[in-house]
Amino acid sequence: xxxxGSRVRxxxxxxxxxxxxxxxxxxxxxxMLHGKILRSRYPHAEIVRIDAxxxxxLPGVACVITAEDTxxxxxxxxxDHPPLKYGKVRSLRDEVAAVAAETPxxxxxxxxxxxxxxxxxxxxxxxxxxxxANAPLIHEDRPxxxxxxxxFFEHGDVEAAFQExxxxxxxxxxxxxxxxxxxxxxxxxxxxxxxxxLTIWSTTQVPYLYQRELAEVLGIHGDRIRxxxxxxGGGFGRxxxxxxxxxxxAFLARKAGRPVKIEFDRTEEFIACPTRxxxxxxxxxxxxxxxRLLARDAMVYLDNGAYVSWGPTTPYVMMATxxxxxxxxxxxxxxxxxxTNNPYAxxxxxxxxxxxxxxxxxxxxxxxxxxxxxxxxxRLRNANQPGDVTPQDMRITTCGLSECxxxxxxxxxxxxxxxKTSDLPRPGQPPGRVTRIRRGQGVASLFHVGGGARVYxxxxxxxxxxxxxxxxVTVVIGASEIGQGSDTVLAQICADTLGVPVERVExxxxxxxxxxxxxxxxxxxTTFIAGHATRLAAEKVRQQLLELASGLLEEPEENLRxxxxxxxxxxxxxxxxxxxxxxxATHFREGGTQLIAEAFYDPPTTMQDEHFxxxxxxxxxxxxxxxEIEVDMDTGRIDVLRVVAAHDVGRALNPxxxxxQIEGGVAMGLGYAVTEQLIVQDGKVVNxxxxxxxxxxxxxxxxxxxxxxxxxxxxxxxxxxxxxEAGAICTAPAIANALFNATGVRIKSLPLTPERVLEALExxxxxxxxx
Amino acid sequence: xxxxxRLNGRNVEHDVPVNRTLLDFLRDDLxxxxxxxxxxxxxxxxxxxxxDGAPVCSCLMLAVDAAGREVTTxxxxxxxxxxxPVQRAFVERWAIQCGFCTPGMVMSAVALLAANPHPTxxxxxxxxxxxxxxxxxxxxxxxxxxxxxxxxxx
Numbered sequence: 001x002x003x004x005g006s007r008v009r010x011x012x013x014x015x016x017x018x019x020x021x022x023x024x025x026x027x028x029x030x031x032m033l034h035g036k037i038l039r040s041r042y043p044h045a046e047i048v049r050i051d052a053x054x055x056x057x058l059p060g061v062a063c064v065i066t067a068e069d070t071x072x073x074x075x076x077x078x079x080d081h082p083p084l085k086y087g088k089v090r091s092l093r094d095e096v097a098a099v100a101a102e103t104p105x106x107x108x109x110x111x112x113x114x115x116x117x118x119x120x121x122x123x124x125x126x127x128x129x130x131x132x133a134n135a136p137l138i139h140e141d142r143p144x145x146x147x148x149x150x151x152f153f154e155h156g157d158v159e160a161a162f163q164e165x166x167x168x169x170x171x172x173x174x175x176x177x178x179x180x181x182x183x184x185x186x187x188x189x190x191x192x193x194x195x196x197x198l199t200i201w202s203t204t205q206v207p208y209l210y211q212r213e214l215a216e217v218l219g220i221h222g223d224r225i226r227x228x229x230x231x232x233g234g235g236f237g238r239x240x241x242x243x244x245x246x247x248x249x250a251f252l253a254r255k256a257g258r259p260v261k262i263e264f265d266r267t268e269e270f271i272a273c274p275t276r277x278x279x280x281x282x283x284x285x286x287x288x289x290x291x292r293l294l295a296r297d298a299m300v301y302l303d304n305g306a307y308v309s310w311g312p313t314t315p316y317v318m319m320a321t322x323x324x325x326x327x328x329x330x331x332x333x334x335x336x337x338x339x340t341n342n343p344y345a346x347x348x349x350x351x352x353x354x355x356x357x358x359x360x361x362x363x364x365x366x367x368x369x370x371x372x373x374x375x376x377x378x379r380l381r382n383a384n385q386p387g388d389v390t391p392q393d394m395r396i397t398t399c400g401l402s403e404c405x406x407x408x409x410x411x412x413x414x415x416x417x418x419x420k421t422s423d424l425p426r427p428g429q430p431p432g433r434v435t436r437i438r439r440g441q442g443v444a445s446l447f448h449v450g451g452g453a454r455v456y457x458x459x460x461x462x463x464x465x466x467x468x469x470x471x472x473v474t475v476v477i478g479a480s481e482i483g484q485g486s487d488t489v490l491a492q493i494c495a496d497t498l499g500v501p502v503e504r505v506e507x508x509x510x511x512x513x514x515x516x517x518x519x520x521x522x523x524x525x526t527t528f529i530a531g532h533a534t535r536l537a538a539e540k541v542r543q544q545l546l547e548l549a550s551g552l553l554e555e556p557e558e559n560l561r562x563x564x565x566x567x568x569x570x571x572x573x574x575x576x577x578x579x580x581x582x583x584x585a586t587h588f589r590e591g592g593t594q595l596i597a598e599a600f601y602d603p604p605t606t607m608q609d610e611h612f613x614x615x616x617x618x619x620x621x622x623x624x625x626x627x628e629i630e631v632d633m634d635t636g637r638i639d640v641l642r643v644v645a646a647h648d649v650g651r652a653l654n655p656x657x658x659x660x661q662i663e664g665g666v667a668m669g670l671g672y673a674v675t676e677q678l679i680v681q682d683g684k685v686v687n688x689x690x691x692x693x694x695x696x697x698x699x700x701x702x703x704x705x706x707x708x709x710x711x712x713x714x715x716x717x718x719x720x721x722x723x724x725e726a727g728a729i730c731t732a733p734a735i736a737n738a739l740f741n742a743t744g745v746r747i748k749s750l751p752l753t754p755e756r757v758l759e760a761l762e763x764x765x766x767x768x769x770x771x
Numbered sequence: 772x773x774x775x776x777r778l779n780g781r782n783v784e785h786d787v788p789v790n791r792t793l794l795d796f797l798r799d800d801l802x803x804x805x806x807x808x809x810x811x812x813x814x815x816x817x818x819x820x821x822x823d824g825a826p827v828c829s830c831l832m833l834a835v836d837a838a839g840r841e842v843t844t845x846x847x848x849x850x851x852x853x854x855x856p857v858q859r860a861f862v863e864r865w866a867i868q869c870g871f872c873t874p875g876m877v878m879s880a881v882a883l884l885a886a887n888p889h890p891t892x893x894x895x896x897x898x899x900x901x902x903x904x905x906x907x908x909x910x911x912x913x914x915x916x917x918x919x920x921x922x923x924x925x
Contacts, residue, residue: 013862016870017854017877019805019845026804183809183817183871183905233807233871234905266810483869483906656865656911663908664868690814690903698899698909 003492003502004718007656011488011507012231012481024187024201024230025263032189033062033100035252035262036107037245038114039272040089040096043125043341043683044136045118047088050097055113060106062256064114066097070251071219075242078148080139081307083217083247088121090138090306091341092683093272095244100252100260123341125683127280127301130338138306138339147304147337149312153319153612155391156330161295165286167370173281173359174749177678178671180276180348181695184233185269188249191259198253199226202246205239205480206520207512209456213242218250229510235482236668237347238273240522241309245272270688274346275678277311278303281359283322287367293382295330298322298359302337304344311345312337314352316455317448319612321356324390324620325447326364326382331391341683347522349665350725353448354672354732361444361733362748365740375737376409376443384447384622393613396620398711398721400648401445404624407707408646412441412626436633439641440742443626444733450650450721451618451713452603453523460602461526462516463533465494465541467595469587471565471580473498473505475537478518479530480510484724485657486526490534492653493717497538498545499562500579516598524621524722527653531717533601540597545579548586548593552577603715618715623647623726625666627734628702631742636758638674640735646707650721658723659706665727666704667696673732674752675700744771776837779847787834793827794818796834797844805845805874809903816902819875820844826882828901845874848881857881860919861912868906876902880916884923892917 015021052064067086075081085094097114101107122136129135130145138145162168189201198220204210207227215222232239245262253260264272280301286294298319304312319333368378380402388396452459464476475494481487487507495502509515518530546557549567553560553575560567567582569575577585586593608614628642645662652658675694679687687693712719732750740746745760764770775784778801787796794811797803797820806829809817813828820829821843848855854862857880867873876899883890883898890898895916896909904912 007865009862010865010867012870013865013867014854014858016867016873017845017858017861018849019803019874021870023804023807023871025808181905182869183807183815183903184869185809232869233809234869236905266812266815483871485865485868660865660868660907660911663910664906665908667908668905689812690810691812695903695905696908697901697903698896698913701896701909704908704910 003495004653008488008492008502008654010485011491021231023184023233024203027189027201027230029189029191029259032259032261033102033256034104034107035098035100035249035260036104036111037095037248037262038097038111040092040094041116042089042118042120043092044121044123045089046121047086047096048117048119051115052097055099055110058106058110058113060102061110062100062258063252064097064099064110065251065255069255073217073219075213075217076308077310077313078308083244091343093343095248098248098252100256123683125340125342127303127338130340138341142339145339147308147312147339149337151315151319151333151335151612153323153333153392155323158295158297158330158332161330162284162286165294166289167367168284168286169363169366169370170284171363171366171748173283173362175279175281175355175358176750177275177278177343177680178676179270179273179678180236180238181693182234182236182238185264185266186238186245186273187263188246189259189261190250190253192254197224197226198250199228200246200250201228201230203232203239204229205235205482205522207480207510208478208517209520210242211512214246217242217247227512229480232482235521236349237522240347240520243274266690267688270678270693271685274309275343276348277314277345277352277355279355281355283359283363285363285367287371291371291373291378291381293326293328296322296328297332300335302335303340303342304337305340305342307344309344309346316352318352318356320392320394321353321360321447323392324394325357325360325445326379327384327388328391342680343685349668350729353446353729357444357446357730358733358750361730362736365737366746376405379405379443379445393615394617394620395615397715398619398650398713399622400709400711401622403709404622404646404648405445407709408624408626408644409443411705411707412628412642412644437630438633438742439628439630440738441626441628442734442737442741443624444730444737445624446622446726446729448621448726448729449523449617450528450621451715452525452529452605454605454607454616456519458602459519459529459605460600461518461530461533462598462600463530463537464516464596464598465534465537467541467583469584471504471583473500474508475505475534476508476515477530477534478516479526480521482521484661485654486530488657489527489653490530493531493534494538497535498542500565504565516600524724524726527720528716528722529601529603531720533599535717536599536601537597540599541595544595544597545582549577549582552582552585619650619713619721621648621721621723621726623730625730625734627731627738629735629738629742631739631757633761636754636761638735638739638752638757640670640674640702642703643731643734644705644707645727646709647723647726648709648711648721649723650713650716651710651719652708653718653720655708658708661723662706662727663704665725666731667701668728669731670696672750673735677751744769772835774835774838776839777841779843789833789835791834792830793832793834793837794829797829803844803846807871807874809871816875816879817872819878819902821878821882824882824885826879845877848877855881856922857884857919860915860922864911864915864918866907866912866915872902872904876904876912880919883916884920888924889920
């Protein structure tokens with residue numbers, strides 16, 4: 001039976017359901033100390049003096065470190081970020097000192113004994129303040145507070161296109177701070193041995209890039225570092241960069257001469273985990289009378305916060321959507337990215353795509369309304385098609401966008417949704433009373449990488465496949481499993497390639513000393529890239545298996561087939577041998593051999609050139625979500641009743657896992673749309689608790705209908721495309737468009753809280769714009 | 772203080788500081804690491820255990836409050852190698868991604884089904900409203916609990 005395509009159970013499910021999974025916080029080493037980090041008291045200040053002598057004397061404290069105990073080497077894409085700060089602090093999350101002690105409580109107590117004298121500097125908390133003429137400089141070597149990352153892309157004559165357009169839109173969208181809120185917080189354990197080697201257990205998602213970056217920050221050679229990424233309580237992009245927790249943990253462990261663990265509590269996680277990049281997104285768009293998109297022009301301002309992590313690289317993905325979601329013949333995209341004393345952003349599921357898709361899909365609805373064309377019809381007229389090449393030279397091969405648009409809309413219409421209603425009776429209200437609940441539907445689509453993303457020189461992954469004497473097949477792989485289920489899919493791919501039952505396959509991963517290289521779990525790439533690497537290595541082992549069986553059965557290879565772990569002659573089915581017996585027979589003899597092979601897969605893609613052109617992915621993912629909502633006209637509360645999510649997944653290698661990715665993505669997108677916001681006031685996160693930062697609960701989640709559109713991509717392993725991020729990308733604009741459909745009110749800032757919706761409804765009432 | 776209570780069907784006697792939470796006691800003193808620590812404020816449900824059959828956040832309860840009570844953790848649910856029907860349902864219905872919320876989810880579901888063997892979908896969602904999940908969107912979890920109800924009544 002074929003494993004690929006079936007709902008094979010998740011490999012780690014039994015461990016997880018019995019409480020036996022070895023998550024990072026569960027790991028305890030002999031002699032292990034507990035580390036805590038002292039953060040800045042001010043968002044912008046000089047550090048005048050640090051006195052840790054009282055803390056060092058506290059019984060149970062092993063050591064205290066400041067920047068003076070470190071080589072002061074910087075981290076990050078722009079190397080502007082020392083793990084422990086010296087000279088000055090630039091945000092409230094800045095790490096000033098750290099303690100290692102026998103217990104977490106002692107370490108916490110010691111933090112309070114560290115005396116830090118600051119001299120406050122004028123802070124910068126907004127884009128306007130950062131750009132103002134006399135703005136204080138966050139980094140003295142960055143004039144105008146401009147981050148040294150710029151994007152400018154232009155294709156065709158944008159202004160001419162706007163002049164010939166029948167309709168145009170010009171809007172500003174504001175996207176808030178949100179954060180990963182993974183249930184497992186950031187955690188690190190560092191241990192040095194007497195040979196000067198460091199073993200580090202981390203919540204990273206990119207063990208091999210992390211190994212290199214960490215080596216640079218610690219000032220040691222990468223071959224001294226072994227990175228282990230144990231089972232994580234979620235990731236969602238959080239672990240794509242090295243953050244101060246990891247080098248600080250290593251510095252503490254080195255000074256103490258004992259292993260150290262640092263584990264964030266929830267409040268610290270909200271404060272010191274990177275955020276999704278907030279954005280101010282100016283977008284103009286133009287269309288012809290017959291409903292053809294003519295142009296888009298985006299100017300995006302980003303509040304970078306105090307240090308450069310991946311936040312200012314999110315425009316790579318924003319740009320791809322502005323230029324690539326629907327056919328746009330002319331397009332311009334530009335950014336301005338500024339330092340402030342706010343928190344800094346990193347990678348988060350979808351990268352910049354949630355921000356860009358909110359702007360683009362809102363503008364699509366705005367144009368459709370101006371043209372008087374049905375929003376679905378307008379999208380269908382402009383949908384990307386197979387064979388299209390986007391202005392950035394992204395080559396669209398398979399493309400299920402039209403099918404996604406049609407299937408999602410049809411399902412909603414066919415099952416109770418469809419016609420917009422207004423003034424529905426509110427449940428429980430006495431009959432005859434005027435009630436004010438309105439219902440509406442909104443549609444939005446997405447464009448994302450689906451075949452890796454060449455944003456580093458290598459987008460590769462290595463795999464080793466071996467078969468042991470018991471017939472156990474092991475895939476040793478660089479790819480990271482962070483909960484999404486990629487291990488299970490890799491086992492399915494390996495099983496079907498070899499012709500053995502999937503139960504015989506196990507995955508070994510996430511140890512840089514053991515596993516081949518991988519660029520990391522990001523960009524929805526693991527099933528696609530690691531899947532190919534697994535397939536290629538398994539094909540080699542299958543060939544080895546056929547060769548040795550040919551000798552054992554005295555039958556030419558081309559006459560042999562492998563099914564359910566049995567190698568059989570097609571000519572004479574009685575000539576057969578089980579694969580594990582064949583393995584043993586070849587091993588335990590003179591001149592014996594073992595079955596093992598490796599492969600490295602790097603997709604046939606190119607990096608973007610200096611003009612931001614290049615086919616960065618081997619294929620692209622598409623999807624459409626249709627949301628049905630009810631709006632309480634008296635309170636502004638939005639109730640999302642239903643989301644239909646149709647996604648071009650290439651082929652669902654494990655339909656249950658694919659559905660789970662999309663359902664979970666919708667939940668994250670729903671949070672982005674209506675409830676989630678990290679509220680940052682004067683540089684401070686003021687809601688660092690789950691009771692004030694609202695994730696969707698089981699009660700909040702609407703019915704989600706997943707439609708898996710299978711385009712069987714020839715470039716993908718068994719036809720698959722990546723889908724890890726797709727589910728989250730277009731939920732928010734679908735909901736905002738549904739609000740417009742229900743009320744005629746267009747809100748361009750997220751989240752759509754009752755306060756914001758009510759205010760917009762009241763403004764619309766006053767101006768007569770309310771439908 | 773000397774604490775004596777029943778844990779997963781066995782009598783336990785242990786010294787415990789009066790200010791230690793049940794969660795820290797289970798994890799740090801007894802090495803029962805199934806209940807996860809994710810908020811320490813009763814907001815997420817990752818640390819839910821059963822006290823006399825009722826779900827409680829073990830981060831909000833002092834260990835000494837378990838005195839004389841019957842506590843069941845995720846480790847005490849399976850019967851040897853045989854998974855509890857709720858566990859089986861979670862495995863079979865892909866109700867798990869990263870799994871950090873899973874022990875708490877399973878315990879909440881076990882408590883629900885003990886009190887209400889035939890819950891509606893709304894009952895299930897209500898019972899799980901105190902358990903956050905960031906990965907799954909809850910769809911497969913709700914489905915698994917309804918399937919577990921079928922398994923239990925069969």
